[in-house]
Amino acid sequence: MSENDLITDNSDLIELDFLLTPDEIALRDSVRSFVDAEIRPNIAGWFEKAQFPVELIPEMAKLGLLGMHLTGYGCPGKSSVQYGLAALELEAGDSGLRTFVSVQGSLAMAAIYKHGSEEQKSEWLPGMAAGTTIGCFGLTEPDSGSDPASMKTFARRDGDDWVISGHKRWIGLGTIAQVAIVWAMTDEGVRGFIVPTNARGFEVQLIEQKLSMRASIQTELILSDVRLPSTALLPKATGLRxxxxxxxxxxxxxxxxxxxxxxxxxxxxxxxxxxxxxxxxxxxxxxxxxxxxxxxxxxxxxxxxxxxxxxxxxxxxxxxxxxxxxxxxxxxxxxxxxxxxxxxxxxxxxxxxxxxxxxxxxxxxxxxxxxxxxxxxxxxxxxxxxxxxxxx
Missing domain, CATH: 1.20.140.10 (Butyryl-CoA Dehydrogenase, subunit A, domain 3)
Incomplete structure (x- = not known):
C-alpha cells in the first residue's frame, strides 16, 4: 500500500464543503481526480528528470483550466473561487503544474484579455484556451526582479514599427511558447507587446540545474532588435499598472x-x-x-x-x-x-x-x-x- 492510497481529507476540520456550491465542489473534484490519475503516479519521475509533462496540456485544456476565469473568446468563464479550487488541487500534485496554468491563464492570457484590442483577443485567446497556443510573460530581468520600474528592455519606434532589445529571466514556459507578452520601457513609459516567439532576433535559453520547480520550464528571453508591427502593442496597458x-x-x-x-x-x-x-x-x-x-x-x-x-x-x-x-x-x-x-x-x-x-x-x-x-x-x-x- 502506498501513501497515496491512504490519502483522505483529514486536514479538513471545519467541513469546508458546507461553504462551497455544488458547482464548485464538482469542479474541485474533477481536478482532484485528474491530479490523482495523471500527476501523482508520475510526478517523482518528472521532478527527478526536470521534465514538464507537455502531454498533459490538452487534458488540462479539456478540463477548462486554461484562462478558466476569463469569459468569451473560447475561455471557460468560471468563477474566481472555482479557479482557486483548481489551483489548490493542481498544486497538491506539484507547484510546477499549477504554475503552468497560472502563466498561461493569469499572466499571458490575462494580459491580452485585460489590455488587448478586440482583434488581438480574437486572434490569440481561443487557441490559448484550447492549449494549442502557449504563452509566456516577459517582465522579470536579470537585474530587476522586485523593481520592474528599472527594467532595461527598451522598445523604440521606427516608422510604424516597434524595435525591441533586452533580456528577460525566470520566464515560465519560454521554450514551448508560441507567443510572449514582453514588457519594455519606451519613451512613453512601460508598454506591453505581443511577440511571436519565432520572430527574427528572439532567442530562448532554458535555465537548468534547478533545485526547485524541476517539473516546470523556466527560461531566459533575449531580444535583439526584434521588429514588430504597430499591431503588436497592447493598446490598453500603459505604465506598470x-x-x-x-x-x-x-x-x-x-x-x-x-x-x-x-x-x-x-x-x-x-x-x-x-x-x-x-x-x-x-x-x-x-x-x-x-x-x-x-x-x-x-x-x-x-x-x-x-x-x-x-x-x-x-x-x-x-x-x-x-x-x-x-x-x-x-x-x-x-x-x-x-x-x-x-x-x-x-x-x-x-x-x-x-x-x-x-x-x-x-x-x-x-x-x-x-x-x-x-x-x-x-x-x-x-x-x-x-x-x-x-x-x-
Missing part, C-alpha cells in the same frame, strides 16, 4: 495553490505516521507527532478559509491589492513551514522522492520568491496600514 494587474491575478491563484502543497504534505506525513511503528507503536500515537499534525491542520484550515474569502471578494468585485498581498504572504509562508515540518515526521525517508513534502518545500522556495517576495508583500501591507511607503 499593466503588468501589475496581471501579477495580481497570479498572486491570487498562489494564495489558493500553496494550500494544496501544504495539504498534500500533511496527508503524506499523516499516512506515514500511521504505518511507521517505532518503539512498538504507530508514530501517530506519540504526543509530539500529534502536536505537529494538529499545528499543520490548523494552519491549512486558516489558510484555505482566507483564500476562500479572497475568492468571494474577487467574485464580488471587491478584492483589493493589499488583500491579495496578505493571501500570498501568509499562505505561502505557512505552506513552506508545513512542508518542512511534515518532512520531519518522515525522518530520513523524507528526503527521497517516495514522499512529497521535501519536493513541495523545495518548490515553495520558488513560489515564495516569484510574484513578489515576502519582503515586497510585507511593504505593500505596511504601506496600507501606515499610509507611508517604505519601498525606498
Amino acid at each position: 499593466g503588468p501589475f494587474e496581471c501579477l495580481n491575478e497570479a498572486r491570487y491563484g498562489i494564495a489558493w495553490g500553496v494550500m494544496g502543497a501544504a495539504r498534500d504534505s500533511f496527508e503524506s506525513a499523516l499516512a506515514y505516521s500511521k504505518t511507521r511503528t517505532p518503539f512498538d507503536r504507530p508514530l501517530a500515537g506519540f504526543q509530539l507527532t500529534q502536536q505537529k499534525l494538529v499545528d499543520m491542520a490548523v494552519e491549512i484550515n486558516k489558510g484555505t478559509l482566507l483564500a476562500l474569502h479572497l475568492g468571494r471578494l474577487k467574485d464580488a468585485g471587491r478584492l483589493q491589492p493589499h488583500q491579495i498581498s496578505l493571501g500570498k504572504l501568509s499562505n505561502t509562508r505557512e505552506a513552506i513551514k508545513i512542508a518542512r515540518e511534515a518532512r520531519t515526521i518522515l525522518g530520513g525517508n523524507g528526503i527521497t522522492l517516495d514522499h512529497s513534502p521535501l519536493r513541495h518545500a523545495n518548490n515553495l522556495e520558488s513560489v515564495r520568491t516569484y510574484e513578489g517576495t515576502d519582503e515586497i508583500h510585507t511593504l505593500v501591507l505596511g504601506q496600507h496600514i501606515t499610509g507611508i511607503s517604505a519601498f525606498r
